[in-house]
Each structure stands twice: as C-alpha cells, then as structure tokens.
Amino acid sequence: MHFPFRRRLFSRLILVTLTLLLSSLTFAQLPPSVIGTRAVMTTWSDPLEALGTLSAEESVVLSTTVTEIVAQINFEDGEQVEEGQLLIRLDDTEEQAQLRSSQALRDERRNASNRASQLQERNLAARADVEDSQSRLRQAEADIQAIEAQLANYRLRAPFSGRVGFRNISIGALVTPGMDLVTLDKLDVMKLDFSVPEVFLGRISPGLMLHTATATYPDDIFNGQIATIGTRVDPVTRSVNVRAVLDNTDGRLRPGMLMQVIVQQRVRDAVVIPEAAIEPSGDRHSIMLIEQSEDSTRLAKRIVSIGERRYGEVEILEGLAAGELVVVHGLQLARDGQEARLLGIADDETSIRALLEADR
Missing domain, CATH: 1.10.287 (Helix Hairpins)
Structure with a gap:
C-alpha cells in the first residue's frame, strides 16, 4: 500500500532535477557581463626607491671670534633675514x-x-x-x-638670506670665540642626500626627475631632480651617494626630515592597462580582448608580454596596442570566442563600481 506514495515521490524528484538541469543550461547559455577598459599609451618609468635626509641649501651656525658682552640683538626667533643684515652687535x-x-x-x-x-x-x-x-x-x-x-x-651679519633659528643669548651675556649664537638656514631650496646600490649607477644621471614623500605630509608629493652623483662607491655597502635638489618656496620642508625617494629611471612611452586585466598561467600572461561589431560583442584571448608593474597597472611590451579594449571585470566567466554583454568602459571618469550599480 506504500508503493503509490513512493512512485509519486520519485516522480517529483525527477521533475525537480529536470527543472534544475534546464535552468542551469539556460543560465550557461547567457552571455557573460563584462566591463572593459582601453589600453593607453603613457609615460612610464622603472621606480627606484630609497630613503634620504633633507638639509638646507646653505646652513651655518653663527659664532664670534672675540670675547665680549652682547650689546644689541636685531632679530626674532624664526625670522627671515636678508644677506648682510646686522644680527648681533657686541660691545x-x-x-x-x-x-x-x-x-x-x-x-x-x-x-x-x-x-x-x-x-x-x-x-x-x-x-x-x-x-x-x-x-x-x-x-x-x-x-x-x-x-x-x-x-x-664685533658685528655679526647674515652671510646669506635665510631663516634664523632660536636665539640662545640675551643682551648683556658674555660670549666667547666659537660659542654657538644662532643658526641660519636657506630653505627656499633643499638638498636631499640618499644612497643607491651600485648596480643602478648606470641608470641614473644628473637631471633625472624624482618624487619624494614624507610622513609629515602624507597626502603630498614633492618633486625634484638629481643634482650630483658621488664619485666613490662605498666598498662596504656597495652603494653610491646621490644628492638631489627640491624646491621649497612654501617653506614646509625642514632640514633633517626623513624622505621616501622614488627615482624615475628609464623614462619611456609604454602601453599600460590595469593589472586586473591580466590572467597569469605559469610564466605566461594573457588578456581577454573585446572585439565589437555592429551586431555582436565577442571575446578573444591573446597572449601578451608584460614589463614592470606599479600601483595596480602593468606595462605591456608585446601583444597589445594602445586603444584596444580589454576585459577588466568579469574575467572569471569570460571564455575565448564567447559572445559577451558589455556593461560599459571604465576610465578616469567612470569607475567599475559606478557601471555595476547602473546595471542593477
């Protein structure tokens, strides 16, 4: 008496299984949704990173050569003074x-x-x-x-225009030869000293541009250029000293600051795409090209040769030309030769998130 019930249960299971199978086949036949981006030709370089220390273009600690009493002080702490200005007069x-x-x-x-x-x-x-x-x-x-x-x-004058530091003396104080009276720094241009491994010596030269950053101003980048390269390689560290100059007309940088340095070496024009568009497979790399025609959008897999990577971007050496459209989102479902639904093209003005939200 239980056989009819079992037959009905078995029939329902078969029906559910067939329904799920048909649904999965229908879903598999739907073209995948992808977002593309265009390969661009841009200026590219290999970054060389280092740490450096800032110093003023001109810096001096003023002192006297005689023993005498201070009769007059003509500056305030941190004041900008001009070359030849009288700072301290002794009796x-x-x-x-x-x-x-x-x-x-x-x-x-x-x-x-x-x-x-x-x-x-x-x-x-x-x-x-x-x-x-x-x-x-x-x-x-x-x-x-x-x-x-x-x-x-008996008259202490500024040897160059700059900014004085704290004064540690008062009128009536007795000063002696060699005694530090006040510091003077020329801060409109800063010198940045750092070292690089000797293997990079052939890649850097005076005039090469660089970018620097400091924890003091985490959102700002300070640009400069290499001024001088040391004449000797340290036999212990196998590195060479490099000096760069940075503009500091706004006066925000100070001597002694620790700076992160990125030297832009081997500057060149290169085809660049987002790193998310690259599909690695062993030592090979490929991209999914989007080929558009009047009635269809089709995907085509292409092997490419890559160069340097930086900040989520990758340099393409071979296999892709500037202006070609590649898949940057939806690679998991994209297959070679498959038709696709293009949701949009991501660029500097349109983000992937905005395109996805617009498709909801």
Missing part, C-alpha cells in the same frame, strides 16, 4: 675709542705731510722729511684699517 666701546684716536693721529700726520710738501716746494724742507711724513701718514691709515677690521668681528 665695542674700547675699540671705537682706539679708532677715534687713530683717526686723530691720521689727521695730524696728514696735516704734517701737507706742510712738509709745501715747504719742499719752496725748497725750505728736505725731500727726505717729506717722504718720512708721508710714510707716517700711511702707517696711521693702516692702523685705522686694522682697527676697522677688528670692529667687524
């Missing part, structure tokens, strides 16, 4: 008195020399007396020049 009262005394002596000897010359013109004085008076005048003038040179040591 020079004694030297000024010596200068006035020497100037008075010079005037006296000049008058004596003039009188001797006038007497000699009248044959009332010997020629030797005139020469002696002129010699004493030149000696007085030389003494004045020596004192004026000494007075220059």
Whole structure:
C-alpha cells in the first residue's frame, strides 16, 4: 500500500532535477557581463626607491671670534633675514675709542705731510722729511684699517638670506670665540642626500626627475631632480651617494626630515592597462580582448608580454596596442570566442563600481 506514495515521490524528484538541469543550461547559455577598459599609451618609468635626509641649501651656525658682552640683538626667533643684515652687535666701546684716536693721529700726520710738501716746494724742507711724513701718514691709515677690521668681528651679519633659528643669548651675556649664537638656514631650496646600490649607477644621471614623500605630509608629493652623483662607491655597502635638489618656496620642508625617494629611471612611452586585466598561467600572461561589431560583442584571448608593474597597472611590451579594449571585470566567466554583454568602459571618469550599480 506504500508503493503509490513512493512512485509519486520519485516522480517529483525527477521533475525537480529536470527543472534544475534546464535552468542551469539556460543560465550557461547567457552571455557573460563584462566591463572593459582601453589600453593607453603613457609615460612610464622603472621606480627606484630609497630613503634620504633633507638639509638646507646653505646652513651655518653663527659664532664670534672675540670675547665680549652682547650689546644689541636685531632679530626674532624664526625670522627671515636678508644677506648682510646686522644680527648681533657686541660691545665695542674700547675699540671705537682706539679708532677715534687713530683717526686723530691720521689727521695730524696728514696735516704734517701737507706742510712738509709745501715747504719742499719752496725748497725750505728736505725731500727726505717729506717722504718720512708721508710714510707716517700711511702707517696711521693702516692702523685705522686694522682697527676697522677688528670692529667687524664685533658685528655679526647674515652671510646669506635665510631663516634664523632660536636665539640662545640675551643682551648683556658674555660670549666667547666659537660659542654657538644662532643658526641660519636657506630653505627656499633643499638638498636631499640618499644612497643607491651600485648596480643602478648606470641608470641614473644628473637631471633625472624624482618624487619624494614624507610622513609629515602624507597626502603630498614633492618633486625634484638629481643634482650630483658621488664619485666613490662605498666598498662596504656597495652603494653610491646621490644628492638631489627640491624646491621649497612654501617653506614646509625642514632640514633633517626623513624622505621616501622614488627615482624615475628609464623614462619611456609604454602601453599600460590595469593589472586586473591580466590572467597569469605559469610564466605566461594573457588578456581577454573585446572585439565589437555592429551586431555582436565577442571575446578573444591573446597572449601578451608584460614589463614592470606599479600601483595596480602593468606595462605591456608585446601583444597589445594602445586603444584596444580589454576585459577588466568579469574575467572569471569570460571564455575565448564567447559572445559577451558589455556593461560599459571604465576610465578616469567612470569607475567599475559606478557601471555595476547602473546595471542593477
């Protein structure tokens, strides 16, 4: 009495199985939906990464050569100063008195020399007396020049235009020779020193462009160029020192900053596609080309030769030309020779996510 029930159950199972099989066959016959992108010709380079340290184009710690008391300070912390500007004046009262005394002596000897010359013109004085008076005048003038040179040591001037640091002295303080008084840095151009392995020595040269970044400004890139390459290779590290220059007119960079350096070596024009469009298989790489005609969109597999990779992009050496359309989304279901439904073309203005949301 249970046989009819079993027959009905068995019939229902067969019906469900057939329905699922037909549904899967119908789904398999539907063309896959893909998103394409065009291969572009762009400037490409092999990045060489390094770490470097910044320093000012010109930097000096100002100090004095005499022992004296500070009489005047003419700058504030962090102030921009001009070349030749007086920064610190030391007490020079004694030297000024010596200068006035020497100037008075010079005037006296000049008058004596003039009188001797006038007497000699009248044959009332010997020629030797005139020469002696002129010699004493030149000696007085030389003494004045020596004192004026000494007075220059009592005035500390900016040797170049730049920004001063913190001042660690006050008026009335006693300073001694070699004592650090204030720092001065020229910050409109920065020097960046870093080292690269010697194997890359043949790939870099003065004038080569580079990009730098710092944790201080994580969203900004600072551009520069190589200025000098060291003349020696370190026998221990097998590296060579390189110096680059960076524009710093906005003054954001500071000496001592750690910078991440990316040197753009072997700059060239290259065909580039997104890395997501590449299908690796062992040591071979392929792309799925989208061939469009008036009545169909068909996929075609093509083997390509790739070069360098960077930031989600890959360089195509052979097998693809600029402007050709390749699959960048939907590769899992794409097959060679299969018709496809193109949802759109992703580019700088249209993202893959926007195309997928528009297809919902």
